Amino acid sequence: xxxxxxxxxxxxxxxxxxxxxxxxxxxxxxxxxxxxxxxxxxxxxxxxxxxxxxxxxxxxxxxxxxxxxxxxxxxxxxxxxxxxxxxxxxxxxxxxxxxxxxxxxxxxxxxxxxxxxxxxxxxxxxxxxxxxxxxxxxxxxxxxxxxxxxxxxxxxxxxxxxxxxxxxxxxxxxxxxxxxxxxxxxxxxxxxxxxxxxxxxxxxxxxxxxxxxxxxxxxxxxxxxxxxxxxxxxxxxxxxxxxxxxxxxxxxxxxxxxxxxxxxxxxx
Numbered sequence: 001x002x003x004x005x006x007x008x009x010x011x012x013x014x015x016x017x018x019x020x021x022x023x024x025x026x027x028x029x030x031x032x033x034x035x036x037x038x039x040x041x042x043x044x045x046x047x048x049x050x051x052x053x054x055x056x057x058x059x060x061x062x063x064x065x066x067x068x069x070x071x072x073x074x075x076x077x078x079x080x081x082x083x084x085x086x087x088x089x090x091x092x093x094x095x096x097x098x099x100x101x102x103x104x105x106x107x108x109x110x111x112x113x114x115x116x117x118x119x120x121x122x123x124x125x126x127x128x129x130x131x132x133x134x135x136x137x138x139x140x141x142x143x144x145x146x147x148x149x150x151x152x153x154x155x156x157x158x159x160x161x162x163x164x165x166x167x168x169x170x171x172x173x174x175x176x177x178x179x180x181x182x183x184x185x186x187x188x189x190x191x192x193x194x195x196x197x198x199x200x201x202x203x204x205x206x207x208x209x210x211x212x213x214x215x216x217x218x219x220x221x222x223x224x225x226x227x228x229x230x231x232x233x234x235x236x237x238x239x240x241x242x243x244x245x246x247x248x249x250x251x252x253x254x255x256x257x258x259x260x261x262x263x264x265x266x267x268x
Contacts, residue, residue, distance in 0.1 A: 013076040015040040015169055015200035016061065021070035023053075023060050030056040034070070034225045038202065038217070040168075043195050045205040045215035047234075049244055052222040054204045055091070058171045061202070062088055074169055084113050087167030089158045091174050103149070103157050104142040107132055110164035132160040136190050152183030159190055170194060172203045188214060211235065 016038040023031045031053045038044055046054045059065045061072055063079060074082035087110065110132070111125040121129075133139045136156040141149065146157060155175055162170050172191075176184045191201055191214075202219075205211060211218055212231035220227040220234050222243045227234045 012040065014038055014073070015075055016202065017073040019071045021060060021072065022068040023056055023065055024068050029223060031060065032224045034221070036219060036225055036228050038200065040200050041195065041198055042200060042216045043191055043214070044202045044217045044219055045211050046202060046219045046221060047205055047208060047211055048221045054221060055173050057221060058173050058202065058204055061171060062086065085167055086169045086171065087162035087165040089162050089170070089172040089175055091177065098147050101146055102142070103133070103138060103144050103146055104129060106146055106157050107160045107164050110161040113165065128164045128166065132164040135163060135193060136160045137186065152179040152187070155179060155183070155187060156190070159187065163194060168199055170199055170201045172201065174204045174206060176205065176207070208235070
């Protein structure tokens with residue numbers, strides 16, 4: 001059972017609008033006929049079991065994988081023409097951490113899209129890098145080689161790179177994977193700060209226990225879209241049982257957490 005993502009359009013253009021997205025790897029579809037409209041200025045968690053197509057959804061938005069069919073718009077613009085308006089934080093496992101580059105140099109990579117090929121970074125670019133490092137609390141490590149950092153620190157550096165890019169939409173692929181609790185909380189603070197600046201954030205997330213606490217909206221996917229809405233709308237036993245095929249046992253806790261967040265959000 002899917003929660004409808006359609007309805008009357010408002011004057012506000014969706015930050016991300018996906019229509020009938022289908023992506024296949026060989027004969028097997030990873031995503032099948034996914035349609036969703038994500039509002040601007042929200043923090044969205046993409047949830048589902050392993051192999052459900054969560055990372056494929058992010059990569060399709062970025063154009064990293066080829067669509068079989070479907071349309072994607074970013075802030076009202078076809079995705080292929082919105083490259084400068086979208087920033088990406090990859091999974092840590094997708095990065096070569098032995099590459100000899102400093103923290104500041106990694107974050108400066110986020111500014112390259114603003115430069116002509118013959119230009120060197122200027123004052124505005126350096127200020128953007130400094131501001132991003134300050135936001136993720138990594139300024140003191142600016143001259144450190146990236147491979148010398150802990151996993152959580154590395155993740156924060158790549159978040160700084162995305163922030164320095166200046167994109168209005170941030171896509172993050174499992175940023176909390178493999179980090180300790182204190183680092184996870186620090187990363188979450190950065191996400192909320194970015195949302196407070198008006199950015200839209202879409203985050204692949206594997207932990208259903210924290211999903212209701214961390215995100216304004218959840219997108220539940222397993223090849224097709226099962227639900228998009230508030231945690232209270234999505235973390236329902238019938239939906240989760242169908243998507244996780246009865247293997248989930250935390251239904252009661254999830255319902256309670258989603259209900260608590262809904263009550264807090266409704267409080268004056």
